[in-house]
Amino acid sequence: MTVPVVDRAGLPVAARPDWRWRSGGERDLRSVPVLVSLVVLALVFQALNGAYLSADNLVNMTLQASTTGILTLGVVLVLMVGQIDLSVGAVSGLSAAIVAVGVVRAGWPLAVALVAAVLAGAALGAGYGWMFTRLGVPSFVITLVGLMVGVGLQMQVLAPTASLNLPYESALVRFSQESFLHPVASLAVVGAVVVGVTVAGLRDRRRRRAAELPAPSLAEIAARAGVLAVGLGLPVWYLNTSRGIGGMVAVFLGLVWVADVALRRTRWGRSVRAIGSNVESARRAGFAVRRVYLSAFTACAALAAVAGVLSAGRLAAANQGAGGADLTLTAIAAAVIGGTSLFGGRGSAWSAVLGVAVVHAIGSGLTLVNADGSLRYIVTGLVLALAVTVDALSRRSRLVGR
Numbered sequence: 001m002t003v004p005v006v007d008r009a010g011l012p013v014a015a016r017p018d019w020r021w022r023s024g025g026e027r028d029l030r031s032v033p034v035l036v037s038l039v040v041l042a043l044v045f046q047a048l049n050g051a052y053l054s055a056d057n058l059v060n061m062t063l064q065a066s067t068t069g070i071l072t073l074g075v076v077l078v079l080m081v082g083q084i085d086l087s088v089g090a091v092s093g094l095s096a097a098i099v100a101v102g103v104v105r106a107g108w109p110l111a112v113a114l115v116a117a118v119l120a121g122a123a124l125g126a127g128y129g130w131m132f133t134r135l136g137v138p139s140f141v142i143t144l145v146g147l148m149v150g151v152g153l154q155m156q157v158l159a160p161t162a163s164l165n166l167p168y169e170s171a172l173v174r175f176s177q178e179s180f181l182h183p184v185a186s187l188a189v190v191g192a193v194v195v196g197v198t199v200a201g202l203r204d205r206r207r208r209r210a211a212e213l214p215a216p217s218l219a220e221i222a223a224r225a226g227v228l229a230v231g232l233g234l235p236v237w238y239l240n241t242s243r244g245i246g247g248m249v250a251v252f253l254g255l256v257w258v259a260d261v262a263l264r265r266t267r268w269g270r271s272v273r274a275i276g277s278n279v280e281s282a283r284r285a286g287f288a289v290r291r292v293y294l295s296a297f298t299a300c301a302a303l304a305a306v307a308g309v310l311s312a313g314r315l316a317a318a319n320q321g322a323g324g325a326d327l328t329l330t331a332i333a334a335a336v337i338g339g340t341s342l343f344g345g346r347g348s349a350w351s352a353v354l355g356v357a358v359v360h361a362i363g364s365g366l367t368l369v370n371a372d373g374s375l376r377y378i379v380t381g382l383v384l385a386l387a388v389t390v391d392a393l394s395r396r397s398r399l400v401g402r
Helices: 017-022 026-048 055-080 088-104 110-135 139-158 171-178 183-210 218-240 247-265 267-277 279-284 289-315 325-337 350-368 374-401
Strands: 163-165 317-319
Touching: 026 350, 055 088, 055 218, 055 247, 055 267, 055 289, 055 325, 055 350, 088 110, 088 139, 088 163, 088 289, 088 317, 088 325, 110 139, 110 171, 110 289, 171 247, 171 289, 183 218, 247 267, 247 289, 247 350, 267 279, 267 289, 279 289, 289 317, 325 350, 325 374, 350 374
Parallel strands: none
Antiparallel strands: 163 317
């Protein structure tokens, strides 16, 4: 019997490339092409239309990207355990319908409607996880069924009308459309993030040195803190010259931060990476494989429900067209473009941020230059093909190198 080799941190060797990724090597390198592509897109579209990089357009872009980003974050979690969820768009549409019907027709308090919508999504995700872990049904099939069931339930909930408007005085609508962080508060958050990341880096450096693992130098940690301060501070300052950071954007980034901490700082996160890298090695090393699969599917569907709720607030309506198949495909594409591997084991919560930034940068730019709407799908598809090709070649080179 083959005995899995485990390192000092308790992680199977099959997942050990993640240590290099976390220490700044592979992680940073995989982010570079995405960041370069964003710069190129910005320069090209700014040359074609001078309003592209205006603060007003960037604020609108961040608001549009926030709900897609929350969907993408859920997809990232499922992809990292080597599975897929094709129903995130349908789940978001169903949750939007539950909120609208609960508030407008049933007269529920908004808090009750929100909880019901998110719990409905989480229940669907838990059902996927149970069928996958207990019955062995492939996730592709389960979530495809969930997509069809979700669309049908959405139509049933909204019946007899195809759409339902939320009152503009609703707290959900006001939050989604009119809520923005105060400029001082947004810059204070940036400062807190920089300090927190620096402290966490120093603590991680101490632990890694104690475990005799490669650790970044103090100069590297300081340089990263400086880059982070500039990279976050300048965009926030520029957006504050317009309306600033929207409440929905803050929710999205807060969820990304929570997911990032969970993936990098908890046993659950190590389990996710280990299972995605090699499920058999992870099982033999003692990781709770079934529970991790169940939690990943549940978290993905719950995040889709949150995205649907915020989308209903931004549109002040829920309709049968919400959460279409193209939304699911966009979320999956954004996750992969942002650096999450389709083969599992590699990725980051911040992949959701990078991926939706690229997708919405393309969409906004093409809209400003009055390009045909079909070009957005074509260009995004080509970028996705490039990202998948790079991921496949990277995976093959690592396998050959072992």
